[in-house]
Amino acid sequence: MTGAVARDWGLQQCRICLVAAALLLLPVFAPAAQKGSEQSSELHFLVIRQESGKPVRNASVVLHGFDKHGRQQTNGFELKTDSEGKASVDGIPYGKLRVQVIAHGLQTYGEDYDVKQPAMEFTIELKPPKPQISIY
Numbered sequence: 410m411t412g413a414v415a416r417d418w419g420l421q422q423c424r425i426c427l428v429a430a431a432l433l434l435l436p437v438f439a440p441a442a443q444k445g446s447e448q449s450s451e452l453h454f455l456v457i458r459q460e461s462g463k464p465v466r467n468a469s470v471v472l473h474g475f476d477k478h479g480r481q482q483t484n485g486f487e488l489k490t491d492s493e494g495k496a497s498v499d500g501i502p503y504g505k506l507r508v509q510v511i512a513h514g515l516q517t518y519g520e521d522y523d524v525k526q527p528a529m530e531f532t533i534e535l536k537p538p539k540p541q542i543s544i545y
Contacts, residue, residue: 448503452531457534458515471487472508475504515538516537516539
C-alpha cells in the first residue's frame with residue numbers, strides 16, 4: 410500500500426470506530442434526553458452509623474425506579490458515599506424510587522420513596538448486624 414492509501418484506510422477505520430461507539434452509547438444517553446420534558450430532582454444522601462452517628466465511607470447507594478405498572482425497573486444505578494458519608498445525584502425523575510444502602514459490617518437498608526420535590530435530602534442510619542441464631 411502506498412502512504413496515501415494507508416492513511417485513507419486508517420481514517421476510514423477511525424470513522425467506523427467512532428460510529429460504532431456512538432451507536433453503543435446511544436441507549437445510555439437516549440433516556441436522559443427523553444427525560445428533559447419530565448420534572449426531575451436532585452437527591453442528596455447522608456449515610457451514618459446508628460450507634461455512633463459517624464459517617465459510613467464507601468457505602469453503596471443503589472437506586473431503582475418503578476415502571477407504570479409498579480414493578481421495579483432493571484436499569485438502576487449505584488452511587489458510592491465519600492469519606493463524609495455523602496452521595497448525590499441529579500436528574501432523577503419524579504415518581505417512586507427504591508433506595509438500598511449496602512455497607513460492609515452493617516445491616517442492609519431498603520426503603521421506597523416518592524420523589525416529588527426539586528431537591529430532596531435523605532439521612533440513612535445503618536444498624537449493626539444482629540447476632541445469628543442457630544437451631545442446632
